[in-house]
Amino acid sequence: MSRKTERLVNLTIALLATKRYITKSEIFRTVDGYEGADDSKERMFERDKDDLRNLGIEIEVGTFDPLFEDESGYRIKPENYQFQLGEVNAQEIALLSLAAEAWRGASMAPSALSALNKLHAIGIESDTELLLNFAPAIVSQDGNLAVAISAITSKTVLSFSYLSETLQRESRALEAYAVTSRYGHWYIFGNDLDRKALRVFRLDRISGDLKLQGRSGSYEIPSDVDVDSAFSKPSGLLKATLFLRDGRGLNLRNRGLELNGGKAPVGWQEYELEYRDHERFVEEVLWYGSDVIVSRPQALRDEIISHLKSGVVKYG
């Protein structure tokens, strides 16, 4: 039952302890757990190497003497095995722990737990004042987030079906570059292989599971990739001027700029706002009912009026 576990630990110890490369036949002879016919030992060893690599443990392959075609040997360099963030102080341990704790109960809790175990194993007491005053939390329950992250770290193409505005499934293949959380939703950003362009996808609009497709390391992430730029204001934003009733339209007030031209009736203020998606903005203005009135542009004003008239006809 635990033979596999034991063998992986023993292999790690043997490869870590050795100063020189050790050959496969030495491994089979000395490391506990390699049994059976030669080819089954071979298969066992190949699987074990992959398993360790998936744990982030890099096994180096080399030869004893580059001049001779010796049987290749294996080792794990201690510097490639150990905690790679260098020296950390009490405050840093607290910050790193808080960051991992943020995932408590979320979709990636197992990774967070093992990260915490490692941080605690460093043996530095963390700054507990910090732990009390901040409680960052990430609440995603979406299993696709873990797949997206592993696709990015392993540079493996993702395939999935994405739900369009009409709720039709659209097949997508993506070289994922980054994930980001905004407005309470998770997004993947990358190179859409079908559309041949950079695209952003909202994770909860993906229908079914994200799938890894093909080999790892099949693309490069451009060094200047900037996921934030995909969300920053593009040029050619649309502009509108709105009248907001006293103390109403709080979100619009926060986003907009108050105009002090004196055109607003008593009990109202005039605000200028920028927006990107026309249909969404129309819906947003309508949401506030009679607390928000469009002043300019005329086309937007007419559109709102026509929706309201159709409402009276439909419901009246």
Place this chain on the structure above:
Amino acid sequence: MAKPQSTPVERAARLLDLVPFISTHQGISLTDLAQEFSLTESELLSDLNTLWMCGLPGYTPLELIDLDFESGYVSIRNAEVLQRVRLLTKQELVIILLGLDILGNSLAADRKDLQEGISQLISRIKKIVGNIATAMPIVDSSHRATISQALKSRKDLIIKYHSTIRDTLTERTITPLEISLDHGFEVLHAYCQSAAGFRTFRLENMKSVLISTSSVATPEMTELSEIESGFEWDLLIKSRFRTSSERFRAVYQARDSVVAERITVSSFSQDWLLRNAISTLASVEVLTPVSARALIAEKCRQSLELYETWGFPK
């Protein structure tokens, strides 16, 4: 952090991490160790028994890891090779990166000291994994911490709350009961002293959170379901299926046809349903209740009146 049965590989990873942890916590009790690794004591004992069989090739007592845990306290010797803390996997680095970003982006401006520490850690991690993950929090980390403290010490809270349904900002004294998730968003169930009733508050809409010095008795908690049901409307979605469903927080799935679809939505707030219905006038028709249809017509007339008769210059 509940977890399913671990695979042999996951177990191997845990054994590798147990060694450095025990090394820096010699004499730790089995109970504490099990808790740290989120295991039951019997799972931990089985791990320790396996670890005990591991060591350097040769596998004589000289080479085997020497573990002592019979007394109920765990100590380890002869494990120098595995004593270093294992590196963080890329997956672990990314989730820490995201956690740090969330923390850093919700710090008050007066915590420059922490801001610097966080930025340094973020850049150290980005050097390893690249600039592949960012997160803008919608909830302030210190607000959540204050709420947790109030829950633990059974104190009341004074919050400034932006009710998006009412489109108002109010100050309320509330007795917090429980944080949970509602459609993927964090909410606090509480007794609102100001409204004298049970209410649900979205954490992201809290503009400030303070622990109250006085404490008021709260009536017995009623069934939450009692307050959460309320209004049920039948809708016909004619276009913009995805956006419209999201507005009404209706679960949606892929569909084969693009013809209109009838769905039922519900909310404790009629006002919220009403606002959504007006917002989606172009793509959604409310079928029932009839009273709702009359309300929507009335709202439309009120707005039109402002557009047509009032002194709103163009």
